[in-house]
Amino acid sequence: MHRSMIAVATLALAGLANAQQAAPTLQAAPSTRATVVVSLTPPRGVQGLAPGRIVIDYGQPHLRGRKLHTGGLVALDSIWRLGANEATSLQTDVDLVIGGLTVPKGKYSLFALPSSTGWKLIINRNTGQWGTQYSAEHDLGRVDLRKRALATPTEAFSMWLVPSSQPGVARGELRFAWGEVELTTDWAMKAP
Numbered sequence: 001m002h003r004s005m006i007a008v009a010t011l012a013l014a015g016l017a018n019a020q021q022a023a024p025t026l027q028a029a030p031s032t033r034a035t036v037v038v039s040l041t042p043p044r045g046v047q048g049l050a051p052g053r054i055v056i057d058y059g060q061p062h063l064r065g066r067k068l069h070t071g072g073l074v075a076l077d078s079i080w081r082l083g084a085n086e087a088t089s090l091q092t093d094v095d096l097v098i099g100g101l102t103v104p105k106g107k108y109s110l111f112a113l114p115s116s117t118g119w120k121l122i123i124n125r126n127t128g129q130w131g132t133q134y135s136a137e138h139d140l141g142r143v144d145l146r147k148r149a150l151a152t153p154t155e156a157f158s159m160w161l162v163p164s165s166q167p168g169v170a171r172g173e174l175r176f177a178w179g180e181v182e183l184t185t186d187w188a189m190k191a192p
Contacts, residue, residue: 032059032060032156033057033058033059033060034057034058034059034060034158034159035055035056035057035058036055036056036058036159036160036161037053037054037055037056037161038053038054038161038163038170038172039051039052039053040052040053040054040093040094040170040189041170042169042170042189047192048192050093050094051093052092052093052094052105052189053091053092053093054090054091054092054093054094054096054161054187055089055090055091055092056088056089056090056091056110056159056161056174057088057089057091058082058083058084058088058089058110058157058159059081059083059084059085059086059088059157060083060084060156060157060158061083061084061156061157061178062155062156062157063153063155063156063178063179067179068178068179068180068181074114074178075114076114076115076116077113077114077115078113078114079111079112079113079122079134080111080112080113080114081111081129081134082110082111082112082121082176083157083159084157085130086128086129086130087109087110087111087124087127087128087129087130087133087134088109088110088111088159089107089108089109089110089127090103090107090108090109090110090123091106091107091108092105092106093105094189094190095189095190096187096188096189096190097187097188097189097190098121098123098143098174098185098186098187099121099143099144099145099185099186099187100143101123101140101141101142101143102190103123103140107127108123108124108125108127108140109123109124109125109126109127109128109129109134110122110123110124111124111134112145112183113142118144118145118147119144119145119147119183120142120143120144120145121142121143121145121174121183121185122134122139122141122142122143123139123140123141123142123143124138124139124140125138125139125140126138143185144185145183145184145185146183146184146185147181147182147183148181148182148183148184149180149181149182150177150179150180150181150182153179153180154177154178154179154182156178157176157177157178158176158177158178159174159175159176160173160174160175160176161173161174161187162174162175169188169189169191170188170189171186171187171188171189172186172187172188173185173186173187174186174187
C-alpha cells in the first residue's frame, strides 16, 4: 500500500508540474517606436527644389486581442494621437502638399479624428507633445482620409510613406493601418 501511495503522489506531482509548464504566463508586448523615412530628389530640369527628407516618428501600439473603437481604444469622434505615448511627429525638409493641404517645411505633430462617417488626419504645429496634449488652436489643417477594410487585421499600428514610381515631382501615399482598417491620403513635394 505504501508503494501505491508513493506512485500516486509521484504521478500527481508530475501532473502538477506539467500543468504549470503548460500554462505560460502572458505578458503584454510593450509599445515600440517606429520611424518612416523617404528621401526626396527633385526631378531633373526643375529649378528651385532641393533634395530633402520626410520623417515620421510614432509609437506603435498593439491590439493584444482588443478591437478598435471599443473599451476606449481609439474612440470614435475623439482626437487620437495617431500612435502610442508621445504624439506622432512629422518632419519635412521640403514644402509638401498632403491631401490638398500645403505643409511648409518644418516639424509637426499628427493626430487623427476617427468617426463612423470617415477619418481626418490633423496636422498640428505644436510639437513635443505627450499623449493627448492636443490643442486645435495649433492646427495647420485637417485632411480627409480614404478608408479601406483589411481582410487580415494588422496587430501593431503601422505607418508608411509610399513613394510613387511615376516621373515628375516626388509624390506618393501616406498610409496607416491598425486592426481591420487602413487609411490613406496623397502627398507630394510642393512645386515652387
